[in-house]
Amino acid sequence: MNILKYLVPYIIFSILSYYFAKDGVEHSSPVLFMGIRYIIAGLPLLMIVKKIVINKDTIILAILTSISSVLWGYGLLYVSPAQSAVLSYSMPIFSLPLALILIRERPQKEEIIGLLVATFGLSIYSIPLLSGFELEGSELTLINAFFWASYTVYYRKMKDMDPLIVNTSQLLLGGIMMLIVSPLFGLEMQLNFETLTDLFFVSTLGGSVTFILWNVMMKYEKVNKVTVASFSIPIFSTVLDSIITSDIPSLYSVFGLSLMAVGIGVSRLKGGVGKVKPKRQLKIVHKIW
Template sequence: MKRDNKLIIYILMLIITLLWGYAWVLMKDALTYMGPFTFSAFRFGTGAATLLLVVWIMNIGLPPRRYWKHLIVIGLLQTSAVFLLVMYALEFVDAGQSSVLLYSMPMWSSLLAVQFLGEKINPAKLTGLIVGIIGLFTIVGWDMWVGQPLEVIFGQLLIIIAAIAWAISNIYYRRNVSGLSQLQVSAMQMFFGTIGITLAALIAEWGEPIVFNATSIYHVLFTGVLASALAFTVWFFIISKIDMVTATISTLLVPIFGLTFSSLLLGEQLTVGILTGSALIIAGIVIATVAKER
């Protein structure tokens, strides 16, 4: 890949990780205005509507029907499963810690890429993955030792499952629909994913109060248009252009931004366990990536 093209991809990575990092603060604060599933339905409904409008204006058209079953799977994994689990877990887990746990996704993507994409793993890369996994258990384990409530531990486990679901969707995308337009993929998977989230919201949160004001509308619009429609389209573009490990390493910036924004805007405490675990996860992914490039 040419140097100029690499620079563009790195800039795009920085933009989407900033958007996703800040979005964690809004996702947490949105729970004061509506239920977690209801907010997700509004967020991704807005994102899907935005992308479908862009597809229509640009006259791109919908993808061939033979791809729809794959897009449904990606939508259910990346949009429905990930954000139903994450938004529910945010009722028990701090936004900063949640972002660290979800963005353990690169570890799971790397492991799955070895099995399903044929990417080879060497001792240094394996070491990096092990260090990252130790960091993950450090975040969860230290909290357990100091007497965290069971619901917090349950929330942490839900976010880890969400990270694995996202990793699976990355591999599934590369194997089945990477040849499609990124706008088509992002629009259709988000549309199908929104259907799953909306059904969950209707079943679990029907009749619960919803507060619409300037703040809650801002939360929906920012996370729906920028952190979902724009960011996930860019994400599909990135993982279609470069290898999975290099692409996913960029997302480790999100916990850094998420923890920073959560500390500054929500007053969440950066504990020793969170900081140590975060450092280990980042070190593990860096080790794995540097080893691959060499």
């Protein structure tokens, strides 16, 4: 399967999501913002599939994705969208061993080398962030990356289920969980056009659509192939941030991101594409798209 038709839109929507989410959590409680985001993202899917599945797997998946999203939101309070993107994509560092432990998916030599090179680049990039509020935001974002890796592997574990049903269940269950606990973390939200725009984007193109695209890629491609390839998101996020702010990236950023790009290339040197043939689920995703 050629995952580029899913990876490219996933990359575009994910990059933009960092900017909309950054603005959203600065005007709202991150827990409340993400809870509403999940509900808005899940309801249109529910109208399509007309069912949700509540079992151990969907509950665990909802918990993992919710924790990841909340930590991502709090991290965005302290770091820029580009920094958040780069730090979030430490996720493959965790997904590789988790995939090996939980689903017995052994990485190829090229994937390991590519991941090591990309991780070294990430480490160099992170050096200027190791102080002050940026350090706090970095820590929250890195913990988010661990939970993101966890639910990525869990998606792969649930590959026999319809991606739409999985995402509908996960989004609605996660949204309900976050809304229930949101009074403990504050109910602040500025209801204006800007906040509603932020919510709309991160709930639709940056929410349900990206969740489905990610789930589909996990269904038909090895975890390590997809996660390392997605390192291109922080690269393009940094370029976009430089254009928006007119700030030239530091040498740490340039060198670190260059190594990440090399790591992506190395990890894709061999095939490793899953042998499972696309089924009806992919046709449904095309209709949504």
